[in-house]
Amino acid sequence: MPLLEVDGLKTHFFGKxxxxxxxxxxxxxxxxxxxxxxxxxxxxxxxxxxxxxMRLVDHPGRVVGGxxxxxxxxxxxxxxxxxxxxxxxxxxxxxxxxxTSMNPVLTVGxxxxxxxxxxxxxxxxxxRRRTIELMDMVGIPDAKQRLxxxxxQFSGGMLQRLMIAMGLALSPxxxxxxxxxxxxxxxxxxxxxxLLKQLRDTTDAAVLLITHxxxxxxxxxxxxxxxxxxxxxxxxxxxxxxxxxxHPYTQxxxxxxxxxxxxxxxxxxIPGTIPNPTDIxxxxxxxxxxPKVMDVCHKIDPALLTVGEEHRVACHLYEExxxxxx
Amino acid sequence: MADPMLQVRRLVKQFPVEGTRDVVHAxxxxxxxxxxxxxxxxxxxxxxxxxxxxxxxxRLIESTSGNVLFDGQDLSTLSGSALRRVRSKMxxxxxxxxxxxxxxxxxxxxxxxxxRIHLRINGSERSQRVAELLEKVGLRPEHRSRYPxxxxxxxxxxxxxxxxxxVEPQFLVLDEPTSALDVSVQAQILNLLKRLQxxxxxxxxxxxxxxxxxxxxxxxxxxMYLGKVVELADAxxxxxxxxHPYTRxxxxxIxxxxxxxxxERVRLxxxxxxxxxxxxxxxxxxxxxxxxxxxxxxVPTLKDEGGQVSEHLVSCHLVAAxxxxxx
Numbered sequence: 114m115p116l117l118e119v120d121g122l123k124t125h126f127f128g129k130x131x132x133x134x135x136x137x138x139x140x141x142x143x144x145x146x147x148x149x150x151x152x153x154x155x156x157x158x159x160x161x162x163x164x165x166x167m168r169l170v171d172h173p174g175r176v177v178g179g180x181x182x183x184x185x186x187x188x189x190x191x192x193x194x195x196x197x198x199x200x201x202x203x204x205x206x207x208x209x210x211x212x213t214s215m216n217p218v219l220t221v222g223x224x225x226x227x228x229x230x231x232x233x234x235x236x237x238x239x240x241r242r243r244t245i246e247l248m249d250m251v252g253i254p255d256a257k258q259r260l261x262x263x264x265x266q267f268s269g270g271m272l273q274r275l276m277i278a279m280g281l282a283l284s285p286x287x288x289x290x291x292x293x294x295x296x297x298x299x300x301x302x303x304x305x306x307x308l309l310k311q312l313r314d315t316t317d318a319a320v321l322l323i324t325h326x327x328x329x330x331x332x333x334x335x336x337x338x339x340x341x342x343x344x345x346x347x348x349x350x351x352x353x354x355x356x357x358x359x360h361p362y363t364q365x366x367x368x369x370x371x372x373x374x375x376x377x378x379x380x381x382x383i384p385g386t387i388p389n390p391t392d393i394x395x396x397x398x399x400x401x402x403x404p405k406v407m408d409v410c411h412k413i414d415p416a417l418l419t420v421g422e423e424h425r426v427a428c429h430l431y432e433e434x435x436x437x438x439x
Numbered sequence: 440m441a442d443p444m445l446q447v448r449r450l451v452k453q454f455p456v457e458g459t460r461d462v463v464h465a466x467x468x469x470x471x472x473x474x475x476x477x478x479x480x481x482x483x484x485x486x487x488x489x490x491x492x493x494x495x496x497x498r499l500i501e502s503t504s505g506n507v508l509f510d511g512q513d514l515s516t517l518s519g520s521a522l523r524r525v526r527s528k529m530x531x532x533x534x535x536x537x538x539x540x541x542x543x544x545x546x547x548x549x550x551x552x553x554x555r556i557h558l559r560i561n562g563s564e565r566s567q568r569v570a571e572l573l574e575k576v577g578l579r580p581e582h583r584s585r586y587p588x589x590x591x592x593x594x595x596x597x598x599x600x601x602x603x604x605x606v607e608p609q610f611l612v613l614d615e616p617t618s619a620l621d622v623s624v625q626a627q628i629l630n631l632l633k634r635l636q637x638x639x640x641x642x643x644x645x646x647x648x649x650x651x652x653x654x655x656x657x658x659x660x661x662x663m664y665l666g667k668v669v670e671l672a673d674a675x676x677x678x679x680x681x682x683h684p685y686t687r688x689x690x691x692x693i694x695x696x697x698x699x700x701x702x703e704r705v706r707l708x709x710x711x712x713x714x715x716x717x718x719x720x721x722x723x724x725x726x727x728x729x730x731x732x733x734x735x736x737x738v739p740t741l742k743d744e745g746g747q748v749s750e751h752l753v754s755c756h757l758v759a760a761x762x763x764x765x766x
Contacts, residue, residue, distance in 0.1 A: 154621040268710040298484035299648065300707045303692035307704075325622060328651075328694025351698045369626035370696055371655030373678065379633070380655070382626035386591040 114185065115142035116286055116319050117166070123178035124158075124165045133391045135161040135174065137343040140417075145286065148313055148320040150334035150351070152327065152366075156390045157340040159323045163289045166321075167206055168196050184286065202232050205280035209292035211272035215264040221275050222260025228282035247278040251308060270301035277308065284316060291323040306333050327370055331355060336423070339363050342390060342398040345417065349424040359426040361403045397429065405430060444610060444642050445473040445496060450505035452491050461715045465491040467666040468505070470741070473610075478636065478643040480657030480674065482650060482689070486711055488666040489646045493612045496644065497529055498522075509610070527557035530603035534615035536595035540587040546573075546598055547583040550605050557606040572601040575638075576631060593624035600631065610642045617652060629655060650693050654678055662686045665714055665722040668741065672751040682744055682753045682763065684727045721756065729757060729764055 124136040136158040143149045153159040164170050166181055168188060181188040184203060191199065200206075208214050215224060225247060226240040235243075241260075248256035251274040264272060273293060280288055290309065294302040310333060313320055322334060330337055330351065337354045339347040339362065347360040358364045368381030385402040388394060394401045400410040409429050417425045418432065450469045453462040466488045473479045481489045494500045496507050498514045507514045509525055517525060533539040540549060550569045554560065560568070569583055576597040587595055596616060603611060613632065617625040629652060635641060645656045653660060654674055661671045662683065670683040681687045688705040707726045712718055718725050724734040733756050742759050745751030757763045 154623060270710060298711075299650065300484065300688055300692045301710075302694070303704055304706075306694070326694065327622070327696050331696050331698040332694040334698075355696065355698050366622060367696065369623050371626075371629070371651040373651050373654060373690075373693055373695060374697075376654065376674070379630055380626035382630055383623035384627075386593055386624060387621060 116145045116147075116184065117143040117321075118182040119162075119166065119179070120181070121179035122162065122165055122176065122181060124161050124170055124174060124176050126174040128173055128391075131391055134343050134393065135390060136165060137393075138179070139340070139343075139345055140179075141338050141345065141348065143287070143319050143321060145319055146313060146317045147336065148310070148322055148334045150322045150324060150330040150337045151340060152324055152330050152337060153340035154325055154366075154387055156342060156387055158343040158390075159340050160291055162340070163206065163291055163321060163323050167200060167204065167289065169206075198232070201228060201285070202283045203285050204287040204289065205283075205285045206289040206291065207273070207276045207280050207293050209295050211269060211276045211296070212264065214276055215272065217264050220261055220263055221267065225260070225275065225279050225282060228279045232283055243282070244278075247282060248275070250281070250312075251275070251278045252304075253278070268301075269297050270304060273297060273301075273305055274308065277305075277312070281312065281316070281318070285318060287319050287321065288312075289321045289323070292325070293322070294329060295324070295326070302329075309333065327367060339366070342388065342393050344398060345425075345427065346399065347424075347426045348417070349421070353421065353424055357421070357424075359420055359424070359431060360399075360428050361405050361430075362399045365402075365404075397427075442475045443472040444475045444510060445471075445644075446506075446508040446511075447471040447492075447496060448506045448508070450492075450495060450507065451503045452488075452495055452500070453503045456715060463714050464666050464717055465714065466495065466502075467717075469663075469666075469668055471661060471668065471671075473642060473644060475609075475642055476636075476640055477658040478645050478656050480653035480660040481644060481646045481663060482648065482653050482660060483663035484648060484689075484711060486665070486714055487663040488714075489648075489663050490614055492663070493531065493614045493644060493646050497526075497531055497612055499531070523557070527553075527606040528608050529610045529612070530606065530608040531612040531614060532596070532599050532603055532616045535619050536592055536599050537587075537619070539599055540595060540602075542587050545584055545586055546578075549587075549598060549602055550583075553602060553605045568605070572604055575604065575635065576601045577627075591624070592620050593627060596620065596628050597631065600628075600635070604635070604639075608641070610644075612644045612646065614646045615648070616645075618647065618649065625652070632656070650689065662689065665711065665717060667722060667754065668752070669723065669754045670752065671741070672745065673749050676745070676749065676751055682751070682758045683723075683755050684729055684757075684763070685723045688726075688728075721754075731757070 120140045122136055122139045126133040126135055139162055151159045165176050222244050225244045229240050244260055245256045253274055294305050309320055334351050336350050338345050341362050347363045358367055365383035383402055396412045397410040397415050400406050415427045415429045417427045420426050420431050447469055450466055452466040454465055455462055483489050495502050550572055551565055554565045578597055617628050647653050657674045659673050660677045661668045664685050670686045681690050688707045691704045709726050712725055720735040720737055721739050724730040739754045739756050741752040741754045743750055744753045744758055
């Protein structure tokens with residue numbers, strides 16, 4: 114049984130201007146010890162997906178459909194207190210801006226300790242010992258001294274390490290990292306990504322890595338889900354996705370990135386701009402920007418088809434292939 | 440050097456720290472030439488001084504010491520109309536197109552205004568020119584009466600580019616022009632900037648923390664660390680055979696979009712030191728895996744380590760002595 118099973122998730126926002134279908138029928142699974150990347154641009158619904166799993170979607174947003182099973186439990190049937198128990202203890206989340214996620218007037222030691230104290234009754238000395246252990250684990254030097262310091266005395270990279278320490282305080286089985294390195298410099302990014310991989314190896318926690326950066330995906334993830342305007346357009350193991358991208362959007366995304374290895378004259382940009390999520394094109398949601406668009410694409414929303422081992426794609430181009438093979 | 444358009448000489452910028460006698464050493468003794476028609480990339484991490492450099496070469500801020508020469512003219516000696524004349528030849532594109540366009544002005548007004556100040560042409564010529572500019576940057580004629588909030592980030596950056604081009608500049612500072620945009624839109628803007636450069640013979644200073652974008656755009660690249668240029672070479676050489684330990688670490692930290700190439704990294708430990716209290720000797724020595732005693736004692740200078748063909752400047756004691764470790 115997978116650690117997390119999301120099936121047909123729909124999270125919509127009911128604003129004054131109408132309904133925004135931020136997440137509209139998303140299904141995927143995540144196993145223990147696996148790093149799954151959810152990659153997409155603005156409006157893709159990748160962050161709302163992760164907030165839905167944590168049950169942290171606020172008014173005017175609401176999960177309106179689908180199921181989410183985590184460690185065998187149906188998340189949508191849990192009450193507030195049961196959900197609070199789960200968050201922090203079994204699943205935790207780190208965000209893009211580590212600076213704004215911490216309280217500036219409390220020491221970092223207190224804040225990491227709080228993650229422990231709010232879920233377990235343990236003596237102060239034990240909390241202190243575990244806090245130091247956690248800070249050591251995420252690579253903060255002089256933990257004994259530094260736990261008495263305040264967030265502003267740490268750099269961005271160090272703060273993200275502290276956030277990870279806090280997230281791991283109670284050894285959760287799922288860590289959701291929402292753009293964890295986007296705000297960091299590239300040499301610091303590399304350190305944090307290495308740390309995430311190393312923690313996955315040592316603790317067997319699963320990581321759901323939300324990012325817009327294909328480079329981060331290639332370096333870190335085992336499997337990838339590509340989202341566009343609230344839906345999954347492609348899903349594959351990481352090497353398969355980069356070797357053999359099927360969806361025209363995935364192809365465009367990869368063609369948009371200048372390569373470090375070889376210099377090309379022109380990038381294959383995707384034409385047009387991402388539509389407003391309140392105004393999703395009919396049929397295939399990528400149809401108005403797709404270079405391979407066909408008549409059917411404007412009419413029918415394509416379903417996810419299996420096109421290879423663990424490789425799924427939502428595109429009419431591959432329908433014939435599937436009916437031939439299947 | 441062949442036909443330099445911009446010459447930067449021993450440029451220094453220090454910002455005072457309020458309430459103290461300390462200063463932030465934003466830019467320290469930088470020399471840089473930019474040739475007519477080329478793109479020089481300026482890369483480095485936050486706080487390295489790259490954005491300050493962009494402001495200094497346009498004299499948007501005053502330097503503490505040193506000179507910037509544009510077409511042989513020292514900008515610091517100019518004032519009034521002479522400065523304004525030079526300014527129309529140099530323009531800047533900022534990172535955030537949501538902040539750099541006046542929300543109360545229509546596209547028409549945004550593009551007309553710099554022409555009124557800098558160009559001696561009449562109203563109908565200006566209007567004609569707005570139409571040409573919109574076409575050049577890939578916007579439609581009906582866009583001219585709209586306001587910035589009606590556009591996406593990518594389209595706004597197109598407007599900012601059109602505005603910069605309105606006064607017929609020769610030199611553009613591009614300060615992280617695509618960093619605020621979605622990946623699929625970034626590529627459109629990079630392609631547009633490249634095409635405009637070819638069509639109009641523009642010269643670019645391309646400032647970015649994104650190494651792959653810098654490689655894509657640049658002929659030559661300068662790497663900055665804590666206010667200094669530590670390495671300068673043509674783009675190919677810098678990526679194929681970086682010499683400075685910092686450049687090597689930077690290159691190996693870039694996430695490669697190929698999962699088969701998860702590489703061993705030159706690991707940097709620790710954080711960038713405070714630009715208020717710079718380390719003695721080489722500023723990079725506190726994070727350099729190969730630092731030695733002499734690195735703390737002497738400040739290294741940029742030396743040409745290249746072959747006959749092209750210049751390859753590196754500021755490192757070990758490289759100068761031919762003792763840098765092979766990886």
